[in-house]
Every structure is written in structure tokens, then in C-alpha cells.
Amino acid sequence: MKIIEAICAKGLPKRDLKNANRVNLLALFWVLTLMISTFLSENELLNSGLLITLAFCIHTLIGIAMLVSYRHFLVQLDEMERKVQLDALALSVGVAIISFSSYSILENSAIVPPLNAAYLIVLIALTYIVGIIKGRISYR
Amino acid sequence: MKNRLKVLRAERDWTQADLAEKLEVSRQTINAIEKGKYDPSLPLAFKVARLFEMPIEAIFEDETELTMS
Numbered sequence: 780m781k782i783i784e785a786i787c788a789k790g791l792p793k794r795d796l797k798n799a800n801r802v803n804l805l806a807l808f809w810v811l812t813l814m815i816s817t818f819l820s821e822n823e824l825l826n827s828g829l830l831i832t833l834a835f836c837i838h839t840l841i842g843i844a845m846l847v848s849y850r851h852f853l854v855q856l857d858e859m860e861r862k863v864q865l866d867a868l869a870l871s872v873g874v875a876i877i878s879f880s881s882y883s884i885l886e887n888s889a890i891v892p893p894l895n896a897a898y899l900i901v902l903i904a905l906t907y908i909v910g911i912i913k914g915r916i917s918y919r
Numbered sequence: 920m921k922n923r924l925k926v927l928r929a930e931r932d933w934t935q936a937d938l939a940e941k942l943e944v945s946r947q948t949i950n951a952i953e954k955g956k957y958d959p960s961l962p963l964a965f966k967v968a969r970l971f972e973m974p975i976e977a978i979f980e981d982e983t984e985l986t987m988s
Binding site: 790791792795857858859860862915917918919 | 944945948950951957
């Protein structure tokens with residue numbers, strides 16, 4: 780029950796939920812543009828300089844909009860929830876750095892294949908989600 | 920940090936949601952402050968003090984001062 784409430788961010792003011800939804804929507808668009816660009820590249824449909832530039836610009840601009848929106852969300856956020864968010868961010872960055880550096884030792888020794896950047900993004904995202912849920916539960 | 924928020928709120932017949940609305944924070948934040956799980960920022964502590972028309976130290980207990988003495 781507590782986990783469900785933590786995932787749903789139960790009790791946040793409407794303003795914060797509205798801001799969070801805007802960030803989530805932009806994150807969804809950001810992921811979609813990345814998936815579409817990757818799909819087009821793999822099928823050799825992204826074959827002209829103009830299309831590559833267009834795909835790059837759209838994906839980058841949506842990414843910047845997502846960051847600006849997230850910053851706006853953090854600034855307006857309820858102060859305890861902001862602490863939860865910042866703690867989760869710190870945890871995800873820390874885990875990413877440690878994992879990346881540890882993996883690089885194995886990679887240099889040719890024990891494991893070269894690191895795929897996508898795995899790092901997934902690791903950061905998952906750690907961030909775990910951090911948010913853990914933080915929300917600890918204050919309830 | 921220990922505080923008298925719950926007592927002061929009860930004296931005025933306010934729910935956690937009422938107090939949260941007055942302080943422009945979530946009900947969870949009020950709940951966490953009352954339980955001593957979360958320490959409010961200085962601006963929020965001042966806001967609480969203004970709302971209850973009391974000095975901050977009459978609402979919040981400085982535990983470090985207690986342990987030092």
C-alpha cells in the first residue's frame with residue numbers, strides 16, 4: 780500500500796502534479812524521438828544530411844525542454860518532495876559513476892564487452908525511480 | 920526535530936490538510952514534520968511561526984542545544 784502511494788505521489792498539490800505530468804510527457808516524447816531516430820538509422824532511412832540534422836535538432840530541443848521543465852518542477856515543488864527528488868538524483872549519479880568506473884576496469888581487461896551507453900541511461904533511470912520510492916516511503 | 924505542531928494544530932481544530940493548505944505544502948510534509956521525520960526549512964519554520972503567532976523556539980525544539988546542556 781505504501782509503495783503504491785509512493786509511486787502515485789499521493790497527496791502532492793495539484794500544481795506539482797501538473798508540473799510533473801508536463802515533465803513526464805516531455806520525457807515520453809524525448810524517448811520516442813530517440814527510438815524513431817534509431818529505427819530510421821538502422822533501416823538506412825536516415826540517409827541525408829538534412830534528415831540527420833533534423834532528427835538531431837528535434838531530439839536535442841525536446842531534451843532541453845524536458846530539462847527546463849524539470850527545473851521549473853523542482854523550483855515550484857513542495858519542499859519535502861524536492862528533498863526526495865534531489866536525494867534520488869544524487870543516488871542515481873553516484874551509482875552511475877561507481878558502476879561506470881568499476882565496469883571500465885573489467886572492460887580494459889577485456890573481461891566484458893564495451894559499455895553500451897543505453898545501459899547507463901537505464902541504470903540511472905532505474906536508480907532514480909528506486910530513490911524516489913525509497914524517499915517517499917521513509918517520510919510517510 | 921521535536922515540535923509542538925500537532926498540539927497547536929489540534930488546539931485550533933485544524934486537520935493536517937487544513938494546515939498544509941495554509942502553509943502551501945503537501946499533507947505528507949505536515950505529517951512528516953509532526954512525526955519528527957522531516958525538519959522544515961527556515962522559511963517554512965518562519966511561516967509556521969507567523970501562522971501561530973509564536974516565536975520559532977516555542978514551536979520547534981532545538982535538540983542539539985538540549986544535548987549540549
